[in-house]
Amino acid sequence: xxxQRPYDEDPTGTFFNRxxxxxxxxxxxxxxxxxPKSCLHCEDPPCVPVCPxxxxxxxxxxxxVLVDYDKCIGCKYCSWACPYGAREIDEKSRVMKKCTLCVDxxxxxxxxxxxxxxxxxxxxxxxxxxxxxxxxxxxxVSVAIREEGGYPLQPEWxxxxxxxYLPRRKTRIQIHEDELVRADNPLKKEELxxxxxxxxxxxxxxx
Amino acid sequence: MHPAFSVIFxxxxxxxxxxxxxxxxxxxxxxxxxLLPDQSNDFxxxxxxxxxxxxxxxxxxxxxxxxxxxxxxxxxxxWRTSWLSREVVVLPVAMALTFVYGLFHYLGWTQALxxxxxxxxxxxxxxxxxxxxxxxxxxxxxxxxIYASLRFIKAWHTPLTVANFLFLGMASGFMLAAALSAxxxxxxxxxxxxxxxxxxxxxxxSRGSSLYRNSKFRCKVDMQSAIGVHHSQLHQKAQxxxxxxxxxxxxxxxxxxxxxxxxxxxxxxxxxVLPVLLILFAYLSESVRLPIAxxxxxxxxxxxxxxxxxxxxxxxxxxxxxxxA
Numbered sequence: 001x002x003x004q005r006p007y008d009e010d011p012t013g014t015f016f017n018r019x020x021x022x023x024x025x026x027x028x029x030x031x032x033x034x035x036p037k038s039c040l041h042c043e044d045p046p047c048v049p050v051c052p053x054x055x056x057x058x059x060x061x062x063x064x065v066l067v068d069y070d071k072c073i074g075c076k077y078c079s080w081a082c083p084y085g086a087r088e089i090d091e092k093s094r095v096m097k098k099c100t101l102c103v104d105x106x107x108x109x110x111x112x113x114x115x116x117x118x119x120x121x122x123x124x125x126x127x128x129x130x131x132x133x134x135x136x137x138x139x140x141v142s143v144a145i146r147e148e149g150g151y152p153l154q155p156e157w158x159x160x161x162x163x164x165y166l167p168r169r170k171t172r173i174q175i176h177e178d179e180l181v182r183a184d185n186p187l188k189k190e191e192l193x194x195x196x197x198x199x200x201x202x203x204x205x206x207x
Numbered sequence: 208m209h210p211a212f213s214v215i216f217x218x219x220x221x222x223x224x225x226x227x228x229x230x231x232x233x234x235x236x237x238x239x240x241x242l243l244p245d246q247s248n249d250f251x252x253x254x255x256x257x258x259x260x261x262x263x264x265x266x267x268x269x270x271x272x273x274x275x276x277x278x279x280x281x282x283x284x285x286w287r288t289s290w291l292s293r294e295v296v297v298l299p300v301a302m303a304l305t306f307v308y309g310l311f312h313y314l315g316w317t318q319a320l321x322x323x324x325x326x327x328x329x330x331x332x333x334x335x336x337x338x339x340x341x342x343x344x345x346x347x348x349x350x351x352x353i354y355a356s357l358r359f360i361k362a363w364h365t366p367l368t369v370a371n372f373l374f375l376g377m378a379s380g381f382m383l384a385a386a387l388s389a390x391x392x393x394x395x396x397x398x399x400x401x402x403x404x405x406x407x408x409x410x411x412x413s414r415g416s417s418l419y420r421n422s423k424f425r426c427k428v429d430m431q432s433a434i435g436v437h438h439s440q441l442h443q444k445a446q447x448x449x450x451x452x453x454x455x456x457x458x459x460x461x462x463x464x465x466x467x468x469x470x471x472x473x474x475x476x477x478x479x480v481l482p483v484l485l486i487l488f489a490y491l492s493e494s495v496r497l498p499i500a501x502x503x504x505x506x507x508x509x510x511x512x513x514x515x516x517x518x519x520x521x522x523x524x525x526x527x528x529x530x531x532a
Binding site for chain 1: 272273274275276279281283289290291295356358359360427428432433434438440445447449450451453454457522523525528
């Protein structure tokens with residue numbers, strides 16, 4: 001990854017993973033979505049067959065989509081073929097670059113098993129990122145996708161991205177109106193007039 | 208998409224070069240069938256040379272599109288899956304056949320090698336010409352399919368793209384053949400002019416259809432699908448960087464609608480209207496300069512047409528850069 005003019009006017013460079021921010025709704029009913037955007041390592045990657053040199057490939061053993069920087073001629077055709085905009089040309093080395101899923105880390109058997117994960121997964125302080133084998137139905141990621149409603153981006157194209165996103169989880173309890181206001185307060189039945197203003201509450205029991 | 212001038216010149220120069228070769232061979236076939244008088248070898252030699260120059264110029268233009276042109280030979284390896292690779296394979300074949308076709312005419316190898324049914328004398332130029340014609344059509348197909356095979360870019364993903372590249376390339380090639388025969392003083396201006404008008408008309412129909420088609424459809428994916436949040440009011444607040452990036456440079460043309468509308472009207476005029484009128488006047492006045500002007504104007508028009516072709520394409524990744532889109 002290289003940058004150009006990092007501290008000057010019009011800085012630019014190549015990224016593997018950008019975090020974008022979106023806002024849903026209109027103030028005051030808004031929600032903010034932080035949206036990390038990287039290569040999704042599609043199961044049917046459209047960027048691979050279009051490559052004229054074979055530099056763009058999908059690894060057979062673990063399915064990671066990669067670019068062979070020694071074969072790439074920098075024609076940018078693969079970036080046109082990716083609907084997600086995951087590929088960026090490196091202006092200095094003049095080849096196409098993209099997220100490698102830290103293939104050097106995840107295949108490095110000299111690392112302890114717990115550290116054979118992409119750097120972004122290890123770095124995330126809230127463990128918002130998960131890493132695992134989506135072909136193994138019992139892996140942590142397969143369970144998360146299945147049970148927490150993981151979804152792919154732009155599923156219309158049939159690219160079958162391996163990276164899924166999990167919907168925002170919210171803790172909600174269902175409280176009905178008649179649970180807050182005791183509709184069946186026995187005092188009401190006896191038409192006693194001495195209830196405090198503002199209606200009956202659960203505290204009425206103490207009264 | 209951002210229109211890259213390297214690719215604009217590559218496709219227009221190749222189109223004119225291939226079209227000129229097709230025009231030469233069409234003339235030879237007509238002469239063979241005694242529908243036209245036999246032409247001197249000079250015309251074929253000059254035509255093949257010009258076609259070669261255009262193809263080489265196109266190849267040189269393509270080099271400017273590559274980050275690592277020194278590795279370009281590798282681009283011939285993935286012809287099984289990549290249309291770009293297929294173009295890289297077919298282009299040198301077409302160039303070689305054009306060269307050999309011109310060489311055979313230069314060497315005067317036009318004696319019949321054998322005769323079919325006592326009526327059709329087959330010589331070396333007829334065989335290489337037939338192979339060259341096949342290669343030229345294949346090259347049109349490969350060049351156009353590079354764009355038409357990208358299913359995410361709806362403006363290109365249509366058979367009309369192939370028709371446009373074929374007809375517009377043939378139009379400029381036959382127009383150039385008319386200009387060449389006017390310049391060399393051969394009596395083929397009317398013949399090539401007529402074919403050029405036919406090809407231009409076919410091109411007008413297919414390009415008009417694709418312009419109409421592209422003005423009608425909507426993109427298959429929207430922002431909701433792109434980030435997976437199904438809320439009717441989504442706004443992007445940050446795109447992940449403050450300056451520009453490859454994503455904001457490569458996929459946006461940055462031109463106003465008014466400018467593009469102007470480009471569209473100019474190219475429609477310069478590709479389809481003016482050359483046909485000029486060829487018509489050239490026919491009436493037997494002018495030498497008008498067919499050359501017709502080709503030059505149409506070629507400039509085709510450069511603008513290809514420029515517009517790139518700006519027409521809306522890439523789905525643009526959904527992630529709403530401030531640019």
